[in-house]
Amino acid sequence: MKIDIITIFPQMFESTLKEGVIKIALEKKLVDVKLHNLRDYVHNKHSQIDDAPYGGGFGMVMKPGPFFEAVESISKNSISGKPRVILLTPQGKPFNQRLAEELSREKHLIVLCGRYEGIDERVHENLATDEISIGDYILSGGEYAAMALVDSVIRLVPGVLGKRESLAEETFTRGLLEYPQYTRPREWQGWAVPEILISGHHEAIRKWRIRKSLEKTLARRPDLIYEDSLTEEEKEILKEIKGLISK
Ligand code: ADE
Numbered sequence: 001m002k003i004d005i006i007t008i009f010p011q012m013f014e015s016t017l018k019e020g021v022i023k024i025a026l027e028k029k030l031v032d033v034k035l036h037n038l039r040d041y042v043h044n045k046h047s048q049i050d051d052a053p054y055g056g057g058f059g060m061v062m063k064p065g066p067f068f069e070a071v072e073s074i075s076k077n078s079i080s081g082k083p084r085v086i087l088l089t090p091q092g093k094p095f096n097q098r099l100a101e102e103l104s105r106e107k108h109l110i111v112l113c114g115r116y117e118g119i120d121e122r123v124h125e126n127l128a129t130d131e132i133s134i135g136d137y138i139l140s141g142g143e144y145a146a147m148a149l150v151d152s153v154i155r156l157v158p159g160v161l162g163k164r165e166s167l168a169e170e171t172f173t174r175g176l177l178e179y180p181q182y183t184r185p186r187e188w189q190g191w192a193v194p195e196i197l198i199s200g201h202h203e204a205i206r207k208w209r210i211r212k213s214l215e216k217t218l219a220r221r222p223d224l225i226y227e228d229s230l231t232e233e234e235k236e237i238l239k240e241i242k243g244l245i246s247k
Helices: 012-016 020-027 064-076 096-104 123-126 142-154 165-171 204-222 234-247
Strands: 002-007 030-038 084-094 108-113 128-132
Touching: 002 012, 002 064, 002 142, 012 020, 012 030, 012 142, 020 030, 020 142, 030 064, 064 108, 064 123, 084 096, 084 123, 084 142, 096 142, 108 142, 128 142, 204 234
Parallel strands: 002 030, 002 108, 084 108, 084 128
Antiparallel strands: none
């Protein structure tokens, strides 16, 4: 997979590419990430990247030209016929694990980071194939959102994480929050690890984990529970939990 990131602050990404899962993915050559400085595509005397909005109003708007030129130049050498051009914006569709999985199957992503009050609408309309928001809050720039998106996509690329089974269990892969995890020491400041996890009863532990995962999801994110996607066993346990709550 190839990911090209277009930004006026390429240095912001440098340490994220040198650490953790992304570093490993780059070393294994499973993913190639390239940073592009949007200013390299500005051709006016003062390297002006933005301008006042037509119709008046506060703030500045990022010009369309440099974005179009950068994408055109990158697309010329694209390994994929049609790269996905992703614009990070709070107006975009909400990012979630399903979208991360979809993007992790693409060959080529071009990620556009916006700044200031906004980007010329023609970039939204005619250049981006996807407009994505990472949540209902305003960041000072698309760079932070791009880092979150790129990290969540790269870790799903086959071969990046050693143990695929850990992906199968994690939060959101199946739409439920994860069960609680503990490690040594067995007691910490008076808080003990649940007995069942030390019991050695694998079947009882498996059931306990399902129950905890369902309890947590029901308490914190009931919107994530779609009964259709639960197994028969999970449905039974959920019924029990709801029965206990209503008592
Ligand atoms: N740019 C500013 N805020 C953003 C958000 N919440 N998601 C994506 N891009 C953004």
